[in-house]
Amino acid sequence: MSVCLKQAGETDDLNQTVNYSDVYSQIRGIMEGTPHHQLIESVAEKIAGEILETHPLVKDITVSVHKPHVALYGPLESLGVEIW
Numbered sequence: 229m230s231v232c233l234k235q236a237g238e239t240d241d242l243n244q245t246v247n248y249s250d251v252y253s254q255i256r257g258i259m260e261g262t263p264h265h266q267l268i269e270s271v272a273e274k275i276a277g278e279i280l281e282t283h284p285l286v287k288d289i290t291v292s293v294h295k296p297h298v299a300l301y302g303p304l305e306s307l308g309v310e311i312w
Contacts, residue, residue, distance in 0.1 A: 229279065230287045246283050254278055268293045272311045288312065 229246060236245035258274055265271045272291040279289055294308035 229289045
């Protein structure tokens with residue numbers, strides 16, 4: 229996430245930054261919620277959109293989603309996408 233942290237650093241005020249606990253809870257809710265996505269690309273887009281919509285201090289975001297133990301022509305440790 230890209231966030232200007234200057235004011236938060238100068239004031240030690242949580243309201244001047246992003247509450248990372250809230251971000252974690254949002255991502256966890258998407259990942260553990262009812263599956264509505266067939267593609268990990270869709271999951272990444274959902275995460276990015278929700279964070280950008282609910283946290284106005286976030287100017288841009290990079291999201292990586294990895295699916296563990298994928299079987300394509302042989303076992304892989306993971307398969308993933310990254311969007312920004």
